[in-house]
Structure formats: C-alpha cells, structure tokens
Amino acid sequence: MSEKLREFIKPMRDWKTAAHLIYLPAVRLGDSTIRKAIDAGGYLRLCPEVVVPTHIWNGLKPWEKDEVRIQAVGMSVDKAVLVGRSAARVHGLPVPHGDAYVELNLPGRNRRPPKKQWPTGVRYWSAHLGEENVVERNGLRVTDIPRTLVDIARRHGVEEAIVTCDAALSLKGATKQMLAKRFDDVGPVPGIALAREALELADPRSESPLESWGRAQIVTADLPELISLDVQVPVLGGKHRIDQVLNGSIANELHGDVKYDGATTGTDAVTQMKKDRERERVLQNEGYHMLHAGYRHLVRKQGVESEFIGMVREALRAERRKAA
Secondary structure, X not given: OOHHHHOOOOOOOOHHHHOXXXXXXXXXXXXXXHHHHHHOOOEEEEEOXXXXXXXXXXXXXXXXXXXXXXXXXXXXXXXXXXXXHHHHHHHOOOOXXXXXXXXXXXXXXXXXXXXXXXXXXXXXXXXXXXXXXXXEEOOEEEEOHHHHHHHHHHHHOHHHHHHHHHHHHOOOOOOHHHHHHXXXXXXXXXXHHHHHHHHHHOOOOOOOHHHHHHHHHHHHOOOOOOOOEEEEEEEOOOOEEEEEEEOOOEEEEEOOHHHHOOOOOOOOHHHHHHHHHHHHHXXXXXXXXXXXXXXXXXXXXXXXXXXXXXXXXXHHHHHHHHHO
C-alpha cells in the first residue's frame, strides 16, 4: 500500500462556499441584483439553477472548474445521484484528464429523463441504482466507492478504472479481496467484468496518479514486445527506486512539472535537475535504458493511442534490436 498515493486522495472541497456559488431558486423573487449582474457578465451560469462569480471562475485551474461544475449540478438536483468520474472526484479519488460532462443516475431501476431535458454539460446514465450504494458527501448524493469504481470501468473503460482502483486500494483497510466482494454485491450488471479486470490489474504500490495512468496505458495497449512490467523496483541495494521497469531493462519514470516547483520536493529546480541527472547517469551505468514521460505525453494522441505508448513501443523495439 502506497502512503504517497494516499496523499493525493483529498475529498472534494465544499465549492458552494469556496467559490461563492448561488442557487438561484433561493434568491428572493424581488431581488433583481443577482439577475442584473448575470446579464452584465458578473456571474457565469454553471447550470440552470446555479451561478458563480465570473472573476472567481476565471481564476480556477481546469480541474477545479470540473469540481465546481460537479458541485453546482449536485446542488441543483433533487433525486439524481452523482456517479462515475463525478462521484470519484467528490470522494477525492483521482481520474485521468478533464471531464467532458457531469454524470448523473436516478436512483431505482433503469430510468433517466429524456435527453432534451438534460442541462448542458450533464449526462444521465440509465442503470439500476439502489439506495444501499448511495452516500452523502458535503450535502451531495454520490455513489459509494465500490459502485463508483464499477461505473467508471463500464462507462469509461479499464484504463481509467485502473487509476481509480489504484487509489482506492491505498485507502486504509482496502484490499482487492474486499473490493471484489463489494463488486459482487453490486450484482451482475452489464460491464461488471471490466471492473473486475481493472481491479485485477490495479497495484496499490503506485506512488502517484500519473504513475497509475502510465501503467494503465501500458497494460491495456497492444504491445507484443512487452514481457514484464515491475513497479517500484529498488536498485543498487535500495539506494534508488525506479517507478516502472519494462522487460527488466527499460526504466520508465513518470513525473509532473511540480517536481521542479521548488516546494514539492523541498529542493530548488536547478539542484533537483542536477540530482536527477546524476541519478540517471548511475542507472544508465547499471544498464538501464531511461524513458521519461509526463502528463502531456499521456494525454496527447497519436492516432488512437497516446504519445506515451508510442514512446514505450519504440523503446521496447530498440531494446529488442540491441539484443538481436
């Protein structure tokens, strides 16, 4: 179980307060101040019932905007439940890349409102959802974590579900056996096999969502040259540790730009870069081929696959040519 990965799991903050969201039905009918401000561009409408001050919205990071939209939609519904990626964000479980829409599901048996009634940026799923799988977080109704994992797998695929399963397994007391049992409790729903596959491929030793996403892309890609993938591999008697080792010789390191922000590692950017270059030299002297990738390589596409998978494929082929 990775303590480092657990540090990334922080329940979504209460954006109703933090972003000063206004629920319009609660505004007095005689109060025209807000509505005039909306017309003047002072507020942005997130959904028909909720607005946010424009200056606050413009200062948010992309992932924060995703969360604010989720909060707004969750505030505006009476019965519908936040599910899938939206529920994962409320729980604080990481998901890859940004959200295309906020996900909702009505409780009970397979039903959803007509598509013409969906607000912009909202998608309703039609699936049986029992109240036993619904919890409340910060006043928002969301699916519990096991049901959330199942929904991500069957709606968004194994790759995305591996990332969230990795994080779920880092939670205190969580095991593959426990989550597998909870998946069984969800029942024989369509796509449950995808959730079981994602859980089987999950690894609680991952130390960041970026590492999880990189490994998820590798294990779900068509890479016939891949023989083995080991994670958090100690080398030189434990002096160094490699994020992922492919086929015993390719050291795959995934990291974001925050590594050089001077705060995350407690080391200034120049010193950190020198330390990394020295570490790389040592690993290369041990016979490892170094492969470095960041978020941009995982998110950018080359055809149907990411730039990262193209890099991995070329590294695997280069190692095979060298061995021939």
